[in-house]
Amino acid sequence: MKEKENQRIMLTKRLLANAFLQMLEDTPIHAISIRQLCEKAGINRTTFYNHYGSQYDLLEDISGRFLDEIADRLSKADADDRESIQERVTLVLAYLEENRELSRLLLSNNIDPHFAERLFALPKITDLLGAAMKGRADPSRSNAVTSFAIHGSYRLLREWIEQSDNRLPPVEEADLILELARRVCREG
Numbered sequence: 001m002k003e004k005e006n007q008r009i010m011l012t013k014r015l016l017a018n019a020f021l022q023m024l025e026d027t028p029i030h031a032i033s034i035r036q037l038c039e040k041a042g043i044n045r046t047t048f049y050n051h052y053g054s055q056y057d058l059l060e061d062i063s064g065r066f067l068d069e070i071a072d073r074l075s076k077a078d079a080d081d082r083e084s085i086q087e088r089v090t091l092v093l094a095y096l097e098e099n100r101e102l103s104r105l106l107l108s109n110n111i112d113p114h115f116a117e118r119l120f121a122l123p124k125i126t127d128l129l130g131a132a133m134k135g136r137a138d139p140s141r142s143n144a145v146t147s148f149a150i151h152g153s154y155r156l157l158r159e160w161i162e163q164s165d166n167r168l169p170p171v172e173e174a175d176l177i178l179e180l181a182r183r184v185c186r187e188g
Contacts, residue, residue: 015043020058066099066103073088093173104162119154152181153177153180
């Protein structure tokens with residue numbers, strides 16, 4: 001019985017997430033009413049409130065699961081092994097590409113202004129940046145260099161996921177992002 005309830009809950013959450021993401025294509029998050037969302041998802045409002053307090057809680061759940069998947073794909077990367085880093089960043093980019101519409105929404109900064117911070121605060125990304133900063137001649141500039149590398153990488157991700165024509169394959173985009181981040185960290 002418990003398993004059936006879990007499946008029902010998962011289905012309900014998936015229906016809500018799908019309807020919500022469709023609505024976000026045309027409607028700002030603050031303008032989405034729970035009533036409209038529930039109508040589109042085909043569930044009643046009580047069911048929604050059994051799981052979420054607001055559309056922002058639903059967004060938090062969706063983006064949290066998205067970040068958990070990225071963290072999982074990065075979990076085996078060794079910060080000192082270039083091949084491992086390259087492989088994991090490529091896997092992350094492949095995940096972004098597989099989930100392009102959701103990636104585009106989350107990376108756009110229009111619905112979750114803190115998403116970029118949460119993405120780059122993932123422990124493995126912090127470890128990778130820390131490894132890139134090892135042995136720097138001027139550690140007092142480390143924060144500025146790290147910030148520059150993070151925001152530059154994020155901008156490249158956004159542009160890449162928005163491109164519809166001539167988008168580099170994930171492995172080539174990963175090469176580009178990592179090469180530029182290494183240059184910034186090495187020279188800063």
